[in-house]
Amino acid sequence: MAGFEALIFDCDGVLVDSEVIAIQCERELLAEWGLVYDFETFVSRFVGLHNRDFHIALAADAEAAGISLPKGFGPQLHANNWKRYETELRAIAGVMDVVNTFPGLRAVASSSEADKLIRKLELTGLHEAFAPHVYSSDLVTNGKPAPDLFLLAAERIGARPETCLVIEDSVNGVKAARAAGMTAWGFTGGGHADAGLSGRLAEAGAHAVFPSHPAIAAALAG
Numbered sequence: 001m002a003g004f005e006a007l008i009f010d011c012d013g014v015l016v017d018s019e020v021i022a023i024q025c026e027r028e029l030l031a032e033w034g035l036v037y038d039f040e041t042f043v044s045r046f047v048g049l050h051n052r053d054f055h056i057a058l059a060a061d062a063e064a065a066g067i068s069l070p071k072g073f074g075p076q077l078h079a080n081n082w083k084r085y086e087t088e089l090r091a092i093a094g095v096m097d098v099v100n101t102f103p104g105l106r107a108v109a110s111s112s113e114a115d116k117l118i119r120k121l122e123l124t125g126l127h128e129a130f131a132p133h134v135y136s137s138d139l140v141t142n143g144k145p146a147p148d149l150f151l152l153a154a155e156r157i158g159a160r161p162e163t164c165l166v167i168e169d170s171v172n173g174v175k176a177a178r179a180a181g182m183t184a185w186g187f188t189g190g191g192h193a194d195a196g197l198s199g200r201l202a203e204a205g206a207h208a209v210f211p212s213h214p215a216i217a218a219a220l221a222g
Contacts, residue, residue, distance in 0.1 A: 004183070004220075006159035007102045008150060009130075010048070011110035011117055013169035013190035016124045017092050018085060019047060020191030025081045030058070034067045043192065044200060048170030050111040050143035051078065078116075091124040092189055094213030098167075099129050101217040107133035109153040109166075111173075114138045133157050145172040147180035154180070167216065169193070174204040183207050185216065 013019035027042055035058065037045075046054050055074040062069045070076060099106065107130065110117050114136035121127035121134065133156060140148035154161050166177035169187045177184035186201030186209035198209045210216045 003163060004102075004104060004165040005163040006105040006107070006154065006157055006165070007098070008107050008109050008153050008164055008166045008177075008182070010166070010168045010170070010173050010187075011108050011112055011120060013047065013092075013192055014167050014187050015092060015095055015108065015126055016120050017090050017191045018081075018120060019169070021084050021088060022081045023047070023192050025084065026077050029077055029080055033062075033069055033073070035062055035065065035069070039194060040196060043194070043197070044171050047192070048111055048144050048168070048172030048176075050137040051113060053143055082116075085120065085123065089120060089123050091126055092213065094189070094217065095126065096129065097217040098213050098220065101220045105133075105157045105159050106130060107135060107153045107157050109135045109149045111137045111143055111149075144170070145175035145179065147176050150177055150180040150182060154182075168201070168206070169197070171200055171204040174201055174206045178205040185210060185219075187213075187216070189213060 009015055023042060027037060051074060112120065117134060117136050118127065135149060135153045137143035137149050140152055142148045150166060151161060154164050161181040164182040166182050166184050167187050168174050168177055168184055169190050174184045174186060184206045186206035188197045188209060189212040201209050
């Protein structure tokens with residue numbers, strides 16, 4: 001177990017395969033409004049951010065480009081995502097392999113808004129595996145890539161940051177874990193992962209990168 005006393009999971013793109021849905025829906029709708037992003041830029045900049053930070057960044061990009069986004073564009077984006085989440089969202093294969101392999105403390109620390117985070121876990125049958133230790137960036141002032149959320153999760157579960165292992169699929173998440181003084185393992189098993197994600201996670205500071213949950217479970221067991 002390499003001395004880890006706690007395992008902290010991101011949610012979107014790590015536990016549930018929501019990022020592939022969100023990225024497609026959001027890029028399509030933003031393009032209709034005139035704000036166009038290539039896939040790698042969108043994933044690198046925005047995946048892992050709390051909605052408030054995502055919306056601020058979009059508004060700044062639109063202003064810089066001279067584009068007027070619709071009033072209330074944020075809720076429109078996310079309502080569009082949820083039309084598909086309610087029928088298509090699934091847990092990423094092998095999640096419970098990791099949960100069942102690791103005997104220590106565990107938590108979820110996600111940039112999703114609290115009510116939506118709980119709903120995603122309930123839809124995919126994962127809520128009971130982590131409750132009550134499910135923490136949203138709603139609980140902190142500074143979301144990822146700041147370390148605040150991971151430090152909060154460690155405090156709540158009673159673990160020292162230096163003994164926490166974080167599983168993350170985003171550049172912002174890896175940076176947050178490293179800033180918190182934790183070990184960061186990158187994950188590229190989500191449906192949104194492109195060929196360059198592993199390299200981007202490593203560049204952001206991931207101590208190791210894994211293509212699947214069974215691979216993580218094997219590393220923990222070893």
